[in-house]
Amino acid sequence: xxxxxxxxxxxxxxxxxxxxxxxxxxxxxxxxxxxxxxxxxxxxxxxxxxxxxxxxxxxxxxxxxxxxxxxxxxxxxxxxxxxxxxxxxxxxxxxxxxxxxxxxxxxxxxxxxxxxxxxxxxxxxxxxxxxxxxxxxxxxxxxxxxxxxxxxxxxxxxxxxxxxxxxxxxxxxxxxxxxxxxxxxxxxxxxxxxxxxxxxxxxxxxxxxxxxxxxxxxxxxxxxxxxxxxxxxxxxxxxxxxxxxxxxxxx
Amino acid sequence: xxxxxxxxxxxxxxxxxxxxxxxxxxxxxxxxxxxxxxxxxxxxxxxxxxxxxxxxxxxxxxxxxxxxxxxxxxxxxxxxxxxxxxxxxxxxxxxxxxxxxxxxxxxxxxxxxxxxxxxxxxxxxxxxxxxxxxxxxxxxxxxxxxxxxxxxxxxxxxxxxxxxxxxxxxxxxxxxxxxxxxxxxxxxxxxxxxxxxxxxxxxxxxxxxxxxxxxxxxxxxxxxxxxxxxxxxxxxxxxxxxxxxxxxxxx
Numbered sequence: 001x002x003x004x005x006x007x008x009x010x011x012x013x014x015x016x017x018x019x020x021x022x023x024x025x026x027x028x029x030x031x032x033x034x035x036x037x038x039x040x041x042x043x044x045x046x047x048x049x050x051x052x053x054x055x056x057x058x059x060x061x062x063x064x065x066x067x068x069x070x071x072x073x074x075x076x077x078x079x080x081x082x083x084x085x086x087x088x089x090x091x092x093x094x095x096x097x098x099x100x101x102x103x104x105x106x107x108x109x110x111x112x113x114x115x116x117x118x119x120x121x122x123x124x125x126x127x128x129x130x131x132x133x134x135x136x137x138x139x140x141x142x143x144x145x146x147x148x149x150x151x152x153x154x155x156x157x158x159x160x161x162x163x164x165x166x167x168x169x170x171x172x173x174x175x176x177x178x179x180x181x182x183x184x185x186x187x188x189x190x191x192x193x194x195x196x197x198x199x200x201x202x203x204x205x206x207x208x209x210x211x212x213x214x215x216x217x218x219x220x221x222x223x224x225x226x227x228x229x230x231x232x233x234x235x236x237x238x239x240x241x242x243x244x245x246x247x248x249x250x251x
Numbered sequence: 252x253x254x255x256x257x258x259x260x261x262x263x264x265x266x267x268x269x270x271x272x273x274x275x276x277x278x279x280x281x282x283x284x285x286x287x288x289x290x291x292x293x294x295x296x297x298x299x300x301x302x303x304x305x306x307x308x309x310x311x312x313x314x315x316x317x318x319x320x321x322x323x324x325x326x327x328x329x330x331x332x333x334x335x336x337x338x339x340x341x342x343x344x345x346x347x348x349x350x351x352x353x354x355x356x357x358x359x360x361x362x363x364x365x366x367x368x369x370x371x372x373x374x375x376x377x378x379x380x381x382x383x384x385x386x387x388x389x390x391x392x393x394x395x396x397x398x399x400x401x402x403x404x405x406x407x408x409x410x411x412x413x414x415x416x417x418x419x420x421x422x423x424x425x426x427x428x429x430x431x432x433x434x435x436x437x438x439x440x441x442x443x444x445x446x447x448x449x450x451x452x453x454x455x456x457x458x459x460x461x462x463x464x465x466x467x468x469x470x471x472x473x474x475x476x477x478x479x480x481x482x483x484x485x486x487x488x489x490x491x492x493x494x495x496x497x498x499x500x501x502x
Binding site for chain 2: 081133141142143145146149150155157158159163164181182183
């Protein structure tokens, strides 16, 4: 049974927290390695040989621009799969991929549905779920998050984020609609992410915050956050470490 | 790993089905016994002695009327917890409960979050999840469904239904928005319910349908459906039997 919430095992100060919301890309899964390896597997048979990590970085580099069109109201809400595909089309010429077959590009766009988890994620989530309601709070669309969870053996209690709210993080409504759906005040929700900007936005809405160190999110020596750049309630080295810091003993 | 979807184990004719949507009240959980026993536990200490099953029946008897106010557009969407509370207040005089303390009524309204599963439900769902994406397709709100799932060890991949769609079954948008969120055509979705009206509405939207026999939903000799009253794709005696009929061997 996984429904003992807010038990006495919970670290003092976090007794009021009932739900944990997780950023996904970078925090739970390795988008950079996953996109690079799948791009290589899908495009190599067609004779392409790229710097696959640079390709992943370039695709992700268009991410905020694509979502900003929705956040600003310039275009109606579009699910992230649609934005990912538009961003992919935008970078194709940069990598000489304009002639890649449509089937391959369709498959490539689904690489984001099959990203590999960081090694501590699945076990850490299972431990946390013994005491908390868990949900992704991601800009990924629902089908993407369902596929990622099944691919990596993550078990969530609900799916919140962009498609549920009809807008993209860091807009306040994305965080607040999730808390409201659970009948919880924001202060009973803990936002878990490796990106300080996400945590700052959640904190501004009244959520508690936990930072996860992912120094290698953008590769060794890249811009990955080894520590939070803003004040947070907790800082952890990984999802299992977060469980320990919340007073849940490791199995 | 629970992500082999549409495998060769699936019964022929259902190879295209990727997602199973479940009605919850009556199909997966025993609302009548659950409401009656919790009402007894909550109200007896205050000196009330009712026909608890009649009380459960009366409360559920207001269900369609409450939702019809939303479906017809007379009132904006309200989550089922709100409708349940309004319906409870409506029947209080009938049972001499006008003087019951507010705390008790608040707790009583949450009885719907803690209904017991039918004995075959949790194990059957776990078996089905080996091959299919599972989600409730219920008029219950998200917090209610999260609590019910955790209380009964149900694991779902997403939560669809009224709160996700902003309307109540059997309105077509409730079924169709769920299929669209999974990037699936309606024909790749199987609606599972013990209520023929729900199955007829889903079929009209192009979903496949499976009936679950729950002859005792309204008590022995009551109006529970032992067999479908409309044409369906499958009829099963329970959730485990549904898994077997879909070609998944029992553990």
